[in-house]
Amino acid sequence: MHQHDVLLTVEDLHTWFELRRFGFFRVGYVRAVDGVSFQVGRGEAVAVVGESGCGKSTLARTILGLHAPTKGRIVFAGQPLDPKDEAAMRAYRAQVGYVQQDPFGALPPFMDVRRILTEPLVIHGIKDRARREVRIREALEDVRLTPVEDFLDKFPHQLSGGQQQRLVIARALILRPKLIVADEPVSMLDASVRVEILQLLRRLQETYGISILYITHDLSTVRFFSERILVMYGAKIVEQARTQDLLSRPQHPYTRALLNAIPDPDPDNARRFREVPGGEPPSLLHPPPGCRFHLRCPAVIRGVCDGAAPPDLELAPAHKVACWLYADHVRQDSA
Amino acid sequence: MIMDTNGFLRVENLTLHFRTMAGPVQAVDGVSFSLSRGRTLVVIGESGSGKSSLAKAILRLLPRNVHAYRGRVLLDGQDVMALDEERFRREVRWTRMALVPQAAQNSLNPVLRIEDQVSEPLWAHRPGLSREAALETVREAFRLVGLPLDFLPRYPFELSGGMRQRAAIAMALVTQPDLLVLDEPTSALDVLTQANLMNVLKRIKRDLGTTFLLITHDIATASDLADEVAVMYAGQVVELASAERFYREPLHPYAKKLMASVPTLREDKQLESIPGRPPSLVNPPAGCRFADRCPFRFHRCTVEPPPAAVDGRQVKCWLYH
Numbered sequence: 001m002h003q004h005d006v007l008l009t010v011e012d013l014h015t016w017f018e019l020r021r022f023g024f025f026r027v028g029y030v031r032a033v034d035g036v037s038f039q040v041g042r043g044e045a046v047a048v049v050g051e052s053g054c055g056k057s058t059l060a061r062t063i064l065g066l067h068a069p070t071k072g073r074i075v076f077a078g079q080p081l082d083p084k085d086e087a088a089m090r091a092y093r094a095q096v097g098y099v100q101q102d103p104f105g106a107l108p109p110f111m112d113v114r115r116i117l118t119e120p121l122v123i124h125g126i127k128d129r130a131r132r133e134v135r136i137r138e139a140l141e142d143v144r145l146t147p148v149e150d151f152l153d154k155f156p157h158q159l160s161g162g163q164q165q166r167l168v169i170a171r172a173l174i175l176r177p178k179l180i181v182a183d184e185p186v187s188m189l190d191a192s193v194r195v196e197i198l199q200l201l202r203r204l205q206e207t208y209g210i211s212i213l214y215i216t217h218d219l220s221t222v223r224f225f226s227e228r229i230l231v232m233y234g235a236k237i238v239e240q241a242r243t244q245d246l247l248s249r250p251q252h253p254y255t256r257a258l259l260n261a262i263p264d265p266d267p268d269n270a271r272r273f274r275e276v277p278g279g280e281p282p283s284l285l286h287p288p289p290g291c292r293f294h295l296r297c298p299a300v301i302r303g304v305c306d307g308a309a310p311p312d313l314e315l316a317p318a319h320k321v322a323c324w325l326y327a328d329h330v331r332q333d334s335a
Numbered sequence: 336m337i338m339d340t341n342g343f344l345r346v347e348n349l350t351l352h353f354r355t356m357a358g359p360v361q362a363v364d365g366v367s368f369s370l371s372r373g374r375t376l377v378v379i380g381e382s383g384s385g386k387s388s389l390a391k392a393i394l395r396l397l398p399r400n401v402h403a404y405r406g407r408v409l410l411d412g413q414d415v416m417a418l419d420e421e422r423f424r425r426e427v428r429w430t431r432m433a434l435v436p437q438a439a440q441n442s443l444n445p446v447l448r449i450e451d452q453v454s455e456p457l458w459a460h461r462p463g464l465s466r467e468a469a470l471e472t473v474r475e476a477f478r479l480v481g482l483p484l485d486f487l488p489r490y491p492f493e494l495s496g497g498m499r500q501r502a503a504i505a506m507a508l509v510t511q512p513d514l515l516v517l518d519e520p521t522s523a524l525d526v527l528t529q530a531n532l533m534n535v536l537k538r539i540k541r542d543l544g545t546t547f548l549l550i551t552h553d554i555a556t557a558s559d560l561a562d563e564v565a566v567m568y569a570g571q572v573v574e575l576a577s578a579e580r581f582y583r584e585p586l587h588p589y590a591k592k593l594m595a596s597v598p599t600l601r602e603d604k605q606l607e608s609i610p611g612r613p614p615s616l617v618n619p620p621a622g623c624r625f626a627d628r629c630p631f632r633f634h635r636c637t638v639e640p641p642p643a644a645v646d647g648r649q650v651k652c653w654l655y656h
Contacts, residue, residue: 051525160612161382190381191552192596196608217526220555220598224606247600261530262555264599267582269558270375273537276530278481280495 007178007211008040008063013072015055015062019285031284032058034235035072037312040179043209045202047222047243049258050232053281059232060183060215064098065089077178094124097172097210099182099201103164107156113140113167114152120174139170142207143200162193166200173204180204183215198225219262223247228318231255234282234292236309241319251321254293291324299325342369343546344514349406351385351392358617359402362388364570366406368649370563372513375540375547377557377578379593380567383613386550387437389567390516393548394434395423410514429456429507432514438523439503443491450487453477453506460510476505479542480535497528501535508539515539516548521556533559554597558582566590569613569624576648586650589625623653 015033020026032055040046050056061067063074068083075081076092083089100106107116117136126132137148143166145151156164165185172180182201186194198221205212214226222229223243230240231252239252250256261276263269279296282288288295294305301324310324351363362385370376380386391397393408395416408416415427433456436442444452450473457469470487477484480501491499500520507515520536521529537560539545551557557564561578566587574587585591595607611628614620620627626636635653645655 051527162612191554192381192593192609194608195596195598195606196610199606199608218598219526220600223600224598258526259600261526262600263530263533263559264601265555265558265582265594265597267558267561267578270537270560270562270578273534274530274559276527276534278531280497281525 005041006039007042007044007077008213009075010039010063011037011073011075013037013059013062013074014070015058015067016070028285031055031235031287033062033069034284034287036232036235036237037072038230038237038240040211040213042178042211043205044228045205045212045214045226046228046230047214047216047226048230048232049216049219049222051217051281053284054232055235055284056215056232057183060181060213063213064096064181065093090124094120094175095178097175097177097180099165099168099172099180099185101184102188103161103168104156106168107164109156112153112155113145116156116167117171117174120171124175135174139174142173142204143167143170145170160193161189162196165189165193165197169197169200169204173208176208177210179211179213181213181215184217185214186221187216187218194221201225219247219258220264231258234287235284236292236322238293238323239319239321241316245316245319249319251315251319251326252293252323253297253299253325257296257298291322301325343372343411344370344548345407345409346393347407347409349389349392349408350403351388351397351401352403353388353398354400354402355617360616361570361619362616363392364619366567366572367643368563368565368572368575370546370548372546373540373544374562375549375560376563376565377549377551377561378565378567378572379551379554379557381552381593381613383616384567385570385616386552386567387518388570390434390518390548390550394428394432394516395420396428396434425460429512430460430510431512432516433507433510433512435500435503435507435515435517435520437518439520440496440499440523442503443499445491448488448490449494449502452491453502453509456506456510472509473505476508479508479539480505481531495528497524497532500524500528500532504532504535504539508543508545511543512545514546514548516550518550519552520549522551522553529556536560554594555599566593569619570616571624571651572643572649573625573651574649576650580648586645586648586655587625587652588629588631588654623651 013033013036016029016031018026019028019030048056062069073080118132121132121135140148145166186197204210226243229243229246230237233254239255250259257277261274277296277298282292290306290308291310294300304324310322312320312322313326314320315326347367349363349366352359352361366389378386407414410431454469454473457464474484482501521532549560564576564578564581565572566574568589574590585594592609598606609628614624622637622639623641626632631654641651641653643649643651
């Protein structure tokens with residue numbers, strides 16, 4: 001990736017939540033995001049894949065400016081973000097759209113479609129009524145809520161789940177953002193609607209050159225949707241690569257386990273057991289030392305993996321893995 | 336019928352309508368199937384297709400606004416729907432068939448210890464059983480679902496979602512029912528936990544020969560357990576076939592479309608969505624309920640409901656007549 005192609009750079013990002021007892025004594029930190037670095041190019045769709053509690057939603061919310069990072073920085077279009085600079089943050093938010101997981105919960109029930117879409121335009125200072133109306137129509141056409149007249153006066157509860165999610169996407173698009181952060185945009189939808197929403201996001205990405213950060217637990221949709229995948233486990237990124245490379249040559253034992261665990265519809269599945277590690281994801285309050293996956297890892301090297309955190313190793317161009325198995329001195333030792 | 340007529344579980348023309356402000360909702364409308372002992376039927380459907388209502392209708396766990404409840408449910412030849420409520424509770428529910436409810440990991444009572452909760456069906460159904468004997472049965476169920484025995488005296492909040500789900504399955508197993516109805520057992524769980532749990536269910540099926548009725552919206556995960564597949568749409572079973580035949584080639588246009596919408600990890604394919612939305616179950620269309628979304632629709636589809644049997648499998652579609 002050339003430097004001028006980069007839209008978003010996340011550097012050593014940490015988001016920790018303080019845990020207090022009796023509202024007074026600090027008892028520790030929940031390390032929801034713990035040293036995450038990556039880049040998103042202009043017009044690129046990048047997926048963050050991980051299980052619940054791995055910190056992927058906190059990562060999304062930190063990038064959206066909803067949490068202040070504890071440490072590290074976010075650079076957007078060449079400008080480092082400063083959460084204390086209100087005006088700059090407001091300008092930043094106009095360039096970043098947010099598509100939430102639960103469309104019904106994300107839409108105000110007492111506002112009709114027109115008002116829902118007017119709100120961001122007003123907040124970001126588009127005073128001309130006619131211009132706002134044009135933008136609203138364009139956005140509704142972009143998400144195929146057409147004929148537009150039929151939808152303008154409807155309330156969220158009058159729309160189906162798929163239509164609600166289209167409206168959420170229209171709202172995210174209305175200020176013509178450069179980046180859309182989509183946090184599990186289809187996990188609440190039925191299978192038949194899921195595809196249509198993902199295809200819609202994909203088309204918008206291509207038409208307007210929008211970058212998309214797609215947060216999900218579902219690797220099988222990622223394959224149809226993103227150019228690159230970041231795999232998150234225990235608040236860290238354990239592997240990142242181009243989609244095809246990651247799916248055909250997964251390196252981190254966790255990525256392999258994840259791929260192994262996902263079934264394709266196939267009647268032969270009923271005749272075999274799936275090899276998956278047992279156990280639970282680590283506590284983010286007291287994360288284990290060393291690699292966070294070592295307690296469940298089938299390839300664990302005692303004395304190495306439970307010592308220091310594994311470094312990020314670049315195995316192939318754009319394919320990075322945080323795993324001791326691939327460190328040179330470890331490989332030589334075990335050879 | 337495709338499966339033998341003396342199946343272990345036979346459901347004939349089961350109908351469950353709910354009374355609502357808008358009129359009766361036909362949540363389950365004329366569902367028939369037959370399932371042999373030790374086999375697993377997976378009921379696939381999208382939200383609102385009536386699959387959970389079907390589970391409730393079979394276990395007779397009905398809400399108060401029932402408008403119509405008819406048909407026959409035969410368990411090992413006995414018409415259990417003809418039993419009165421007290422006999423059904425005593426002799427059938429949780430002794431011969433048990434339920435793992437939807438979001439079971441949140442269905443546990445937070446103030447009861449796991450051991451007391453899991454053994455509760457035993458107190459209710461085996462009066463006079465000693466505490467020690469009951470606990471031994473619970474321990475056995477724990478081993479079966481892969482729960483460590485030191486979880487016995489803990490409270491639900493001390494267990495993770497996957498472990499609570501296992502406890503709920505253990506609770507359904509303690510009375511050794513012949514039929515286990517699982518309503519979306521894995522949908523709230525993580526990928527790895529889900530795969531582990533499917534392994535547990537496979538092991539139970541292999542070792543105990545339990546008959547499963549698995550209700551789910553997840554077609555890919557369903558294939559982990561399925562012997563037979565029923566696809567529900569708008570309150571009706573539109574296709575019923577062996578898993579082998581169904582996954583290789585679904586016949587009903589809705590089932591075809593649904594299959595085409597499932598993203599796959601290992602196979603390249605063009606994903607498709609299904610335009611439109613399911614019909615209202617208050618005033619369902621007169622003909623085929625899928626007709627107005629169906630690309631193969633012809634005149635007959637919109638006027639007359641299609642009959643159900645084709646060549647050893649049920650397909651409710653005029654294309655095959």
